Structure formats: structure tokens, C-alpha cells
Amino acid sequence: MVNSNAFEPAVSMMTRQQQKQKTRRAIIDAAFNLLDEQRSLSSVSLREVARAAGIAPTSFYRHFKDIDELGLTLVDEAGLALRQLMRQARSRIDAGGGVISTSVNTFMEFVVSNSNEFRLLLREHSGTSPAFRAAVLREIQHFIEELTDYTASHTGLNRQLASLQAEAMVKLVFSAGAEAIDATVAQRKEHAQRLNQQLRFIARGAAFYASK
Amino acid sequence: MVNSNAFEPAVSMMTRQQQKQKTRRAIIDAAFNLLDEQRSLSSVSLREVARAAGIAPTSFYRHFKDIDELGLTLVDEAGLALRQLMRQARSRIDAGGGVISTSVNTFMEFVVSNSNEFRLLLREHSGTSPAFRAAVLREIQHFIEELTDYTASHTGLNRQLASLQAEAMVKLVFSAGAEAIDATVAQRKEHAQRLNQQLRFIARGAAFYASK
DNA sequence: TAAATTAGCGCACAACTGTACGCTCAAATT
DNA sequence: AATTTGAGCGTACAGTTGTGCGCTAATTTA
Numbered sequence A, B: 001m002v003n004s005n006a007f008e009p010a011v012s013m014m015t016r017q018q019q020k021q022k023t024r025r026a027i028i029d030a031a032f033n034l035l036d037e038q039r040s041l042s043s044v045s046l047r048e049v050a051r052a053a054g055i056a057p058t059s060f061y062r063h064f065k066d067i068d069e070l071g072l073t074l075v076d077e078a079g080l081a082l083r084q085l086m087r088q089a090r091s092r093i094d095a096g097g098g099v100i101s102t103s104v105n106t107f108m109e110f111v112v113s114n115s116n117e118f119r120l121l122l123r124e125h126s127g128t129s130p131a132f133r134a135a136v137l138r139e140i141q142h143f144i145e146e147l148t149d150y151t152a153s154h155t156g157l158n159r160q161l162a163s164l165q166a167e168a169m170v171k172l173v174f175s176a177g178a179e180a181i182d183a184t185v186a187q188r189k190e191h192a193q194r195l196n197q198q199l200r201f202i203a204r205g206a207a208f209y210a211s212k
Numbered sequence C: 001t002a003a004a005t006t007a008g009c010g011c012a013c014a015a016c017t018g019t020a021c022g023c024t025c026a027a028a029t030t
Numbered sequence D: 001a002a003t004t005t006g007a008g009c010g011t012a013c014a015g016t017t018g019t020g021c022g023c024t025a026a027t028t029t030a
Helices: A016-034 A046-053 A057-062 A067-094 A099-113 A115-125 A130-155 A159-180 A185-210 B016-034 B046-053 B057-062 B067-094 B099-113 B115-125 B130-155 B159-180 B185-210
Strands: none
Touching: A016 A046, A016 A057, A016 A067, A016 A115, A046 A057, A046 A067, A067 A099, A067 A115, A067 A130, A099 A115, A099 A159, A099 A185, A115 A130, A115 A159, A130 A159, A159 A185, A159 B159, A159 B185, A185 B159, A185 B185, B016 B046, B016 B057, B016 B067, B016 B115, B046 B057, B046 B067, B067 B099, B067 B115, B067 B130, B099 B115, B099 B159, B099 B185, B115 B130, B115 B159, B130 B159, B159 B185
8 A cells, every 4th residue: 555544635646657656666765775785686575675665565566577677677777876977977077176086986975875776786796697797787888888988088098998998997996886885984085095096007007008 | 315325335434524524515515516607695595505415404404503604614615716726826927927817817717617616706795694795805805915915026016006906906807707707718818818908007007106 | 232422314383485366446548 | 427447455375495303323432
């Protein structure tokens, strides 16, 4: 029962589609909230999600064919959130500030404030479901491509080197994010600094090979 | 029943401890074999392991308190195997061949021929069990320290830079291993080459910052 | 040789899972 | 106003899980 309060007029104001969307949202949000540091998609049961969303187990099927279909939706949502973040980061860079440190800071912000979303990507990246792995890989590949484009156009690096550099950087950034996710504020700052320096190693190294 | 053949003298030749060790091995091996691309430690049930090991579910408790205790054993074994590999790689390097390419090749060999062990480390690195995550992290940290020592003594790099470099390299290597694990032979070769070049970026970059 | 230890077993149980089926009743369509 | 649609529910069922308990039978110890 999504709304059992007979005195709430807002419900009667909702069309069927609106109501369905609302329940769908409740399911998705409930699932994200279940994905804390102790749970993964494969360990969350349909019944649990339904319980958290406040619907009957069987009602779940009105929205998703599977738990897996819900999982893909979650991966897509998390990936989208990250992509939006990247755009935001780029705009900050244009407004001044180093490319690397701005990106690192923005990324770390995301990891902290959307930890369940990031955790999802992290886990399913090496998880047991080939479909989820593929979905996460697509998101990461997207990242790498965007960074490759940015690098190629802003540094004049040849495209192959730019791609190698972008790939290495994204991998390091994700690795650092994984460590940051259950670190203290102080540790996180430390990690961010190390990451910064390591990214500079890569940039320098790529620049060196470009000049040969 | 480990051996129900009354006409097999080898059994009667075994002491109780030997027999117990054998069963313990059977459990561990069974667990490793269950950890294919579709299964993770948390999705493998005690009963499944027992079934695969050919013992009754309740007999499992004669050897491990928990499934988790078995898990930690598996992580330790896999980490040990990797460490032994590193030693082997170092001896190959001393016998000639580049540090980077030799290490990369050795690592890739391990990933291919011990894929279930590597998968375990990979998954539990970002898995749901804090204890497993910590165990894997210890193994990786061990890796980084060894590489730091090696780098510091063979390149004269200052210790902080050597540590940064080693950390970045290990992370990239693990990332590449993750991709290699379900790749074709041709893709793997491609990945190895990219990884090689990326590691050189890092080495060059670190060298650059050392000379400032 | 007698007694103690113990690896392994079968049985039992409560908890939980996914999902099939048919119902309700409000919204949408005709 | 009459009909169709469909989101959500309750019941039900077979399957699987972890684990407590007490037994057997063989090795080890005394």
C-alpha cells in the first residue's frame, strides 16, 4: 500500500502513471539504501527490496522482470550521476584551477556524498554477474573516452598516447575512490594527495614519450 | 564419507591427522573450484561446499567455524601463491630481461593459470565482508612494499617517490589483471602491451620528479 | 585390552527465498 | 454509465539455507 491515508488528497490527484513512477522510485531508492558496506546486489533479495519499498513481494514484478533488471537500472543511474559530475568538474576547470586537482576533488566529493552509488559500481565492476560487469565497464569506458578527448584537445598529445594516459588515470582514480570510501577525512586527504602526485607521474611520462 | 572402500589399504595407512588434513584440502579445493566467473564467496553456501567436497554439511564444522573462516583461508592461500610468483619473477629479472615486462608477463601468467585464485582476490577486494577486504588489502600492501624496496634499491629513487610509484604500478597491474581474466589470448596480449607502456609512463614521471 | 577421543553422518527444524495464482478496486477508456 | 485495465495484495508452495543434537565407528591413548 503506497498511501493508505484516505484524507490525503494528493493521492487522488495523481494519475495512474504518476503513482506507478512513484512506486518505481521507492523501489530504486530502497535498493540503493540497502547497498551499504555489508550488502551487494547479489546478496539483496527481492523480498528485502520489496519490504524496504513498502510493497508486497509480488508487486515487485509490476515494475521489474527480475532483480537483475533492477540491478541494471541502478548501474545506469549511478553511471549517469557520475557523468553529470564530470561535466560539472569540467566547467569548474574552465573557471580556473588545475585539471588534475579539480577532477580529483570532484571525484572524491562524489565518492563521499554518493557512497552507495559508487560502491555499486565498484562491486559490480568485479562482481559475479557478466551483465552487470559489462554495464559498469561501459560506464568506465565512457569516462576514458571523455578524458581522452579532453586530453587530446587540450595538450595536443597524439591520440594513442592520450588514450593510454586517460585509461591509466581513470583506473588510478577508481582505485583511490575504492580506498577513500571507507576512510576517515584525514586519510582521504592523504589519499587525494598521493593520487594527485601519481596522476602527475602519468602526465609527465606521457609527455615524455610524446616528445620522442 | 571420505573413503568407503573397505578393500583400500591406503586408508588404513593414514593416521587420523592425515585423514583430517586430506578432508580439509578437499574442502578448500572444492571451494576454489566453486569460485568461477559466476560465483563469489558470499554466494557460495556451506552446503554447496560440503556437497562438492563430498562430506555432510555438518562435517564442515569439524574443520572451520564458519564459511568466513574458510574464506580467510582461501584469501591467504591465494595471496601466498601470488607472493611466491613474485619471487619467481624477481629471479627471472636477475637472469636478464626488463623489470617491467618480466613482471607483467609473470603476473599475466598467474592470472590465466590461477584464475579462480586471482578472481577471489579481485572480488573480495571490493566485496561485502570487511574482514575479507582487510585480508586482501594486506596482501596488496605487501606487494607494494616489496616493489617499493626493489625500486628504491635498484633505481636510487627517494623512498617516498618509490612508494608512490610502486602503489600506482600495483594498482594498474591489478586493474589490467581484472580485464585480462575474461579476455581472449589476443586481447590479453593487447592489454599487456598497453599496461607495459602505462607502467613506463609512471616510471618516467617518477624519475622526472626525482630530478627536481 | 579397555577407555577415550573425534571425524563424519543423518535427522530435524525454523527461517528465508522466488514466484505462481487469483482477487480487489480505483483509474482509464469506451 | 458501463467496461476494461492494471497496480498492488494475500496465500501458498517447493526449494534452499545454517546449524543443533545425538549416533557410529575407527583411531588414539592409557
